[in-house]
Amino acid sequence: MLPRDCSRRLVTELQGALDACAERQLQLEQSLRVCRRLLQAWEPTGTRASEPPPGPETNEEDPPPACTPSPQDLKELECLTQALEKAARVRRGITKAGETDKAPSLKSRSTVDPPGTKAFAPPRTPGRAGGHASDTRPTKGPCQTTVSAKGHSERQLLSLGNKTRVGTGAWAPRPGPGLRDQQMAPSAAPQAPKAFTLKEKGHLLQLPAAFRKVASQNASLWAQLSSMQTSDSTDAAAAKTQFLQNMQTASGKPQPRLSAEEVEAETGRLWKACSLLRLRMREELSAAPTDWMQEYRCLLTLEGLQAMVGQCLHRLQELRAAVAEQPPRPCPVGRPPRASPSCGGGVDPAWSSQLLVYSSTQELQTLAALRLRVAILDQQIHLEKVLMAELLPVVSATQLQGPPWLTLCRAAHSLLCEGGARVLTVLRDDPVD
Amino acid sequence: MGRRRRRVDPAAGALPEAIAALSRSLPSGPSPEIFRRAKFDRPEATPALWQLLFRVLAPLPLDNALASLAPEVQARLVKSALRSQGYPRLALAQLPEDGSQGSRELLLALSWLLARGPVPEQMLAQTRVPLGDEMTVCQCEALASPGPPAPQVRAEEPVDVRHVQWLMGKLRFRWRQLVSSQQEQCSLLSKIHQYTRGCHGDQSLGHLSVAEAEMLRDPEGGQVSGVGTPRNLDLAYPKGLHFSCTPGMGPRTFWKDLWLVCEQPCLLLACSLLSPLRALLRTLECENRRLEAVLAWRRTELVFWRWMDTVLDTCAPGAPAATSQGTFLPRIPEHRGGELELVAWELRALQEELQEAAERRRAAWEAEAGGCGRGPEWSAVRRASREAVETELGALRRRWEQDRDPAQPHGPRRLVRREDGAAGDRDLRAAEVIRTLRSQEVCLEAVLRQLQGQCRQELARLAGALPGLIWILPPGR
Numbered sequence: 001m002l003p004r005d006c007s008r009r010l011v012t013e014l015q016g017a018l019d020a021c022a023e024r025q026l027q028l029e030q031s032l033r034v035c036r037r038l039l040q041a042w043e044p045t046g047t048r049a050s051e052p053p054p055g056p057e058t059n060e061e062d063p064p065p066a067c068t069p070s071p072q073d074l075k076e077l078e079c080l081t082q083a084l085e086k087a088a089r090v091r092r093g094i095t096k097a098g099e100t101d102k103a104p105s106l107k108s109r110s111t112v113d114p115p116g117t118k119a120f121a122p123p124r125t126p127g128r129a130g131g132h133a134s135d136t137r138p139t140k141g142p143c144q145t146t147v148s149a150k151g152h153s154e155r156q157l158l159s160l161g162n163k164t165r166v167g168t169g170a171w172a173p174r175p176g177p178g179l180r181d182q183q184m185a186p187s188a189a190p191q192a193p194k195a196f197t198l199k200e201k202g203h204l205l206q207l208p209a210a211f212r213k214v215a216s217q218n219a220s221l222w223a224q225l226s227s228m229q230t231s232d233s234t235d236a237a238a239a240k241t242q243f244l245q246n247m248q249t250a251s252g253k254p255q256p257r258l259s260a261e262e263v264e265a266e267t268g269r270l271w272k273a274c275s276l277l278r279l280r281m282r283e284e285l286s287a288a289p290t291d292w293m294q295e296y297r298c299l300l301t302l303e304g305l306q307a308m309v310g311q312c313l314h315r316l317q318e319l320r321a322a323v324a325e326q327p328p329r330p331c332p333v334g335r336p337p338r339a340s341p342s343c344g345g346g347v348d349p350a351w352s353s354q355l356l357v358y359s360s361t362q363e364l365q366t367l368a369a370l371r372l373r374v375a376i377l378d379q380q381i382h383l384e385k386v387l388m389a390e391l392l393p394v395v396s397a398t399q400l401q402g403p404p405w406l407t408l409c410r411a412a413h414s415l416l417c418e419g420g421a422r423v424l425t426v427l428r429d430d431p432v433d
Numbered sequence: 434m435g436r437r438r439r440r441v442d443p444a445a446g447a448l449p450e451a452i453a454a455l456s457r458s459l460p461s462g463p464s465p466e467i468f469r470r471a472k473f474d475r476p477e478a479t480p481a482l483w484q485l486l487f488r489v490l491a492p493l494p495l496d497n498a499l500a501s502l503a504p505e506v507q508a509r510l511v512k513s514a515l516r517s518q519g520y521p522r523l524a525l526a527q528l529p530e531d532g533s534q535g536s537r538e539l540l541l542a543l544s545w546l547l548a549r550g551p552v553p554e555q556m557l558a559q560t561r562v563p564l565g566d567e568m569t570v571c572q573c574e575a576l577a578s579p580g581p582p583a584p585q586v587r588a589e590e591p592v593d594v595r596h597v598q599w600l601m602g603k604l605r606f607r608w609r610q611l612v613s614s615q616q617e618q619c620s621l622l623s624k625i626h627q628y629t630r631g632c633h634g635d636q637s638l639g640h641l642s643v644a645e646a647e648m649l650r651d652p653e654g655g656q657v658s659g660v661g662t663p664r665n666l667d668l669a670y671p672k673g674l675h676f677s678c679t680p681g682m683g684p685r686t687f688w689k690d691l692w693l694v695c696e697q698p699c700l701l702l703a704c705s706l707l708s709p710l711r712a713l714l715r716t717l718e719c720e721n722r723r724l725e726a727v728l729a730w731r732r733t734e735l736v737f738w739r740w741m742d743t744v745l746d747t748c749a750p751g752a753p754a755a756t757s758q759g760t761f762l763p764r765i766p767e768h769r770g771g772e773l774e775l776v777a778w779e780l781r782a783l784q785e786e787l788q789e790a791a792e793r794r795r796a797a798w799e800a801e802a803g804g805c806g807r808g809p810e811w812s813a814v815r816r817a818s819r820e821a822v823e824t825e826l827g828a829l830r831r832r833w834e835q836d837r838d839p840a841q842p843h844g845p846r847r848l849v850r851r852e853d854g855a856a857g858d859r860d861l862r863a864a865e866v867i868r869t870l871r872s873q874e875v876c877l878e879a880v881l882r883q884l885q886g887q888c889r890q891e892l893a894r895l896a897g898a899l900p901g902l903i904w905i906l907p908p909g910r
Contacts, residue, residue: 246745300818359852
């Protein structure tokens with residue numbers, strides 16, 4: 001068994017790492033859920049609970065055909081009517097919510113926003129295809145985007161009744177005798193009120209106008225803020241420095257002691273220094289100098305590095321002294337945030353309008369994987385340091401020689417030297433006699 | 434103390450304006466009247482200032498546990514946080530925590546914080562609602578612990594080392610899980626970006642983000658898969674609104690952001706009755722107001738600083754009394770000394786290695802070129818080499834001395850997919866980031882291997898003391 005405080009620290013640290021990973025996993029899973037839902041067929045919103053979801057099942061209940069239209073036409077009409085029904089529901093839902101121009105431009109199959117015409121005629125029952133009142137919708141549709149290329153499947157759907165506007169990607173199917181002449185896409189027939197999928201029609205979406213306005217205002221304000229950041233007024237900066245100095249002198253202390261945060265920051269810097277110096281040393285030692293000048297430079301570099309390490313150690317002594325004279329300070333809430341060795345702290349507000357551009361899925365995956373790998377390595381290194389600080393003293397202090405100590409040794413080796421991945425074997429070497 | 438040259442003309446009006454802008458730009462900003470009262474150390478201004486300081490200093494995420502602490506506890510946390518940042522005045526530590534007096538001191542503390550860093554901007558950046566799919570490039574908060582552990586003090590019994598091994602194994606499994614989930618998410622995200630190409634009004638973005646697409650899919654929030662409630666209680670939606678592709682931002686949810694912005698839990702309830710679209714619009718509008726306030730503050734802050742000088746003057750220079758620590762909250766004991774010791778060990782080991790290598794090379798050099806390296810032209814060459822090495826090492830030193838690597842910008846960025854990969858001058862390209870990350874990875878792996886090597890040596894030394902045993906190392910890599 002490990003000593004009490006050692007156990008506590010190890011368990012706390014490991015549990016903290018586990019919690020952080022669990023938290024991150026939760027975030028990822030929630031995000032995955034949202035993304036998956038977005039990529040599936042979108043179901044119409046509004047009074048969804050009371051409506052049967054559209055889909056293949058509704059096609060099975062084909063209404064009995066009237067006498068005159070052919071079964072094919074009736075089927076087409078059925079699809080059309082269902083689409084209109086859905087549009088009506090959506091429309092009702094939209095007006096009910098009172099959002100006039102916030103309506104997303106695309107609901108399941110057809111959202112029509114005809115200028116000027118408010119009334120939306122209720123859907124007609126199938127069988128009246130012959131004598132319909134003109135219910136032509138101006139096929140202006142919501143698709144005012146600049147995208148002109150339209151998917152083939154979408155055109156097929158639109159060609160239901162649409163004689164003229166195929167090219168502009170208008171939406172609303174037009175009932176009419178023209179139905180008979182048009183052909184319905186074979187893929188559309190069995191699943192006529194085809195739900196909206198991002199894959200096919202994603203490029204037709206349009207953000208609501210109110211949102212666009214607020215979002216662009218937001219973006220421009222952030223841009224102003226970040227440009228103001230970079231051109232900070234020197235007057236204000238001077239006034240601030242003066243004020244800080246005045247505060248310092250008024251407090252009666254001659255010189256600021258090192259605050260705990262500064263000690264932590266310095267420690268982080270020293271870690272960084274250590275790893276950079278070590279890397280540099282390795283580079284120098286592995287480089288093969290070809291002439292004496294390079295050798296001389298190599299020598300000078302090594303000696304320079306040695307001097308720098310000496311300075312770091314000196315700084316460390318100062319820090320140690322500063323820490324020793326401060327009473328142990330409590331951390332206000334829980335664990336102190338660990339200063340990452342490769343990045344300084346502080347939130348820089350001047351990031352708002354900057355983008356990260358990628359060009360393929362592969363690239364994004366590589367980027368994210370590397371990012372995660374670096375974070376995991378960070379965590380691993382931190383844990384390694386903690387384990388070293390806790391386990392090595394225990395192993396060296398334990399005086400037992402029997403199996404318990406061997407177990408401890410094996411475990412310590414596995415944790416410290418193999419990252420917990422492999423375990424070594426210990427054999428007793430009995431002399432043969 | 435000399436009087437500063439006072440601005441005659443619009444100073445009278447500029448100060449209230451500046452203070453008003455400041456209070457609008459801060460969350461739960463007190464009214465300008467409070468500031469004025471605080472100058473004269475009026476007691477009624479104290480509670481508001483304690484609250485404000487707590488909001489500024491409290492670590493995010495500001496969850497309910499933190500927000501519902503008693504005022505005395507909040508005051509103690511403020512004191513402790515200020516001390517840890519090095520606040521110079523001792524009078525603050527001696528203030529009573531019940532909010533009965535000390536408003537002037539609190540005002541000074543607030544100004545001290547404002548002078549040291551861009552506090553309103555930082556607070557805005559922390560509570561910003563991201564509209565795009567964001568990824569942080571730097572390592573801040575990477576897989577950071579999510580705040581205080583659930584039970585403040587864990588089981589105090591000593592554990593067996595096998596328990597530690599088990600925990601480690603669990604952790605390794607979770608890492609693997611994260612990697613695979615992450616990959617899947619990236620591919621889905623990329624698809625969504627691809628399919629919504631051409632939709633966004635902003636040409637530089639070009640496609641929708643997950644949050645925007647989700648908002649279009651379900652603006653009413655009525656889509657609750659499988660649950661009958663028509664109103665928006667689907668938590669995946671607000672959380673999906675905040676997407677972070679990496680171990681980046683902490684667990685900020687949409688609702689937390691709303692609370693932080695709207696400041697009142699009752700408003701949160703009201704917002705929860707709104708559709709997400711409306712709630713989002715309202716949040717954005719709030720944020721815009723605060724942004725405008727910050728811009729106004731930055732324009733007029735000079736007047737404020739001059740006023741603060743006068744406030745400082747009115748303070749009697751108090752003699753620093755003996756520092757009484759007061760009672761602090763229960764804490765997890767810190768091992769700051771331990772960390773320093775580790776660094777010391779590392780540095781000493783490095784020093785030994787360098788010493789040995791340098792001496793060896795020096796001896797070899799002296800032996801070889803000692804004779805011919807004395808002439809005048811040689812010394813010029815030698816001086817040049819020395820200078821070159823000094824410059825290089827100086828650059829190396831700067832890399833760890835400055836807190837932030839300027840080449841690696843900070844903060845989350847919006848992910849944008851572009852087939853041609855064209856990027857503006859302020860934008861980052863994924864290829865560059867990948868390069869940087871790879872080099873970081875190599876660096877970190879080297880550090881890890883080196884630490885492990887040290888452990889190996891140490892353990893070998895300890896185990897070698899025991900005769901009669903054979904240690905078979907696992908098959909190495």
